[in-house]
Amino acid sequence: MDDLLYGTRDKRGNWAPNEQAKPAPIWQRPFSLRKVLAWVPEYLWPWNAFHLATAIIWVTLLIPSWESLATLSITNYLWLYGLNAAGLFVFLGSFELIYYVKRKQGNRFKYNGKFPSENPSDVFWFKSQNIDNFLRSFFITVPLWTVVEIVMLWAYANSWAVWLPWTTHWVWLTVVILLAPAVHEIYFFCLHRLIHTPFLYKHIHSVHHNSINPSPWSSLSMHPGEGFPYMAEAWLHLLIPSNPICAYFTLHAAGFGAINGHLGFEKLELTEDTTLDSHAYVHYLHHKYFEVNYGGDGVVPLDMLFGTWHDGSKEADEKMKARFRKKKEKQNSRKPTATPAE
Numbered sequence: 080m081d082d083l084l085y086g087t088r089d090k091r092g093n094w095a096p097n098e099q100a101k102p103a104p105i106w107q108r109p110f111s112l113r114k115v116l117a118w119v120p121e122y123l124w125p126w127n128a129f130h131l132a133t134a135i136i137w138v139t140l141l142i143p144s145w146e147s148l149a150t151l152s153i154t155n156y157l158w159l160y161g162l163n164a165a166g167l168f169v170f171l172g173s174f175e176l177i178y179y180v181k182r183k184q185g186n187r188f189k190y191n192g193k194f195p196s197e198n199p200s201d202v203f204w205f206k207s208q209n210i211d212n213f214l215r216s217f218f219i220t221v222p223l224w225t226v227v228e229i230v231m232l233w234a235y236a237n238s239w240a241v242w243l244p245w246t247t248h249w250v251w252l253t254v255v256i257l258l259a260p261a262v263h264e265i266y267f268f269c270l271h272r273l274i275h276t277p278f279l280y281k282h283i284h285s286v287h288h289n290s291i292n293p294s295p296w297s298s299l300s301m302h303p304g305e306g307f308p309y310m311a312e313a314w315l316h317l318l319i320p321s322n323p324i325c326a327y328f329t330l331h332a333a334g335f336g337a338i339n340g341h342l343g344f345e346k347l348e349l350t351e352d353t354t355l356d357s358h359a360y361v362h363y364l365h366h367k368y369f370e371v372n373y374g375g376d377g378v379v380p381l382d383m384l385f386g387t388w389h390d391g392s393k394e395a396d397e398k399m400k401a402r403f404r405k406k407k408e409k410q411n412s413r414k415p416t417a418t419p420a421e
């Protein structure tokens with residue numbers, strides 16, 4: 080497929096889409112009902128439908144019995160860790176294998192013309208982004224993900240959280256599922272904005288930002304101080320009347336769903352003329368420019384509200400640069416001026 084029909088490539092080989100990133104049609108003006116209706120299937124399919132499917136599979140087929148989950152046990156923890164690690168390995172690994180190892184579509188639709196393996200750097204463990212990101216994901220974030228998960232199951236198993244059955248409360252539980260991606264965006268924006276404050280950025284979030292050219296393994300490559308609160312979003316379900324499937328939907332959308340921002344490609348070519356939209360551009364721009372797009376891709380446009388939205392256009396670039404200049408001037412004016420020598 081010719082990616083130059085959809086975007087442009089600069090002389091360094093970096094590709095950018097012609098179309099600017101836009102928030103969800105419910106926030107676009109003038110309001111168009113046609114656009115909103117056309118967007119609904121895209122909101123659900125295929126990514127959120129996949130997270131819901133894995134949530135159902137985990138709860139109905141894979142987790143240990145509820146009796147055994149009522150006490151915290153190391154055997155259950157290891158089983159749950161194994162499931163998460165295997166699931167993540169297969170899911171992220173498939174994208175890594177097809178698009179980064181075999182490079183099935185070369186660099187067509189790839190924002191950054193280079194592949195991480197071509198850029199060894201001292202900021203990474205073993206100088207390799209791939210090894211560093213892989214080890215951090217599987218030996219830091221996935222163990223913390225599993226802590227969040229086993230505590231959540233323990234709370235449900237002991238009836239410390241309100242567990243509504245689907246048979247009687249399916250309307251409310253459907254609303255919870257439909258709102259969960261929007262809640263995720265608000266939660267992620269707040270946490271992400273917080274860890275961009277200078278102290279937390281330096282000591283915690285900079286680990287994730289080492290990957291300026293993110294790839295699938297970058298998705299959960301985080302400092303534990305980020306990985307734990309990031310995954311703990313699922314605990315919000317313990318505070319409202321909900322259900323383990325809804326809680327797992329949030330958990331898996333955070334865990335498996337982190338890949339969306341880190342695929343590195345705008346579109347994945349499935350066949351000669353079918354593609355899958357990655358929804359990666361907005362977060363790719365965050366990895367490129369750091370102080371823009373703290374949220375997701377605009378289901379709830381908090382970045383627009385706070386003036387940090389970058390849609391990939393030249394105008395957004397200028398706006399961002401003006402904001403950086405203003406910030407620098409403010410910082411400079413705070414610096415004490417040297418006393419002239421007498």
Ligand SMILES: [Zn+2]
Nearest residue numbers: 287340362366
């Ligand atoms: Zn990221």
Ligand SMILES: [Zn+2]
Nearest residue numbers: 271284288365
């Ligand atoms: Zn960040």
